[in-house]
Amino acid sequence: MLVPRPESPVGPRGSSLEPTRERAWHTGLVPERVQRFTVSERAIHWITAFALFSLLGSGLVVGRRGTFHNVMYAWHLASAGVLVCGIALIVLAGNRRALSRTARELRSLDEADRKWLAAVPAHLLAHRTPPPAGRFNTGQKINFLLVSVLLTALFVSGVDTVIAGTHHNLIFGGHKLATIALCVLVAGHLYMAIVNSATRPALRGMLTGEVDRKWARKHYPRWKR
Secondary structure: OEEEOOOOOOOOOOOOOHHHHHHHHHHOEEEOEEEOOOHHHHHHHHHHHHHHHHHHHHHHHEOEOOHHHHHHHHHHHHHHHHHHHHHHHHHHHOOHHHHHHHHHHHHOOOHHHHHHHHOHHHHHHHOOOOOOOOOOOHHHHHHHHHHHHHHHHHHHHHHHHHHHHHHOHHHHHHHHHHHHHHHHHHHHHHHHHHHOOOOOOHHHHHHOOEEEHHHHHHHOOOOOO
């Protein structure tokens, strides 16, 4: 939906709203959606998602003998290769400035994040409004950090399994535990993205790069005032 363009001038080039405002300039209208993610950021997300589901699916059936096992084992290794090489290619050829900004925001945990975590019980039990968040809330930051740690653990333990086999029971057991933990995080992520009505609009940001302006102001007021 579009509303009449206010009298304020178009923002400087390079701002997160520049592509949308460029389109609106010729129509005299300002869109009610704002850009949240660039193409490079969305590409990182989706290549990780598709490769992860491929790894989980093939990993569940690896271990059986015969041709089927060999095919799934090769598929499993290829999925890991696509994940690592795909992310590296996007980082090298994509919008490194946007990717660096996003990584920096997701890694940073400050006093506002501690307040957000402290308010979680009241938010869940009494439905109180959580403290204002920036472009990412504390839950999303923690999810990113945990997924990064688990993917690293899976990669390291997976390389050991490829080289030494499953004889290192402790390392292979860690591989399985990391897989289970990652499945829990993915299930929670899917619930928030698809099922939960309050956070479901965020999915548009990963599909088109844009989200509703009013929704952004409500859920991420430190990002969009």
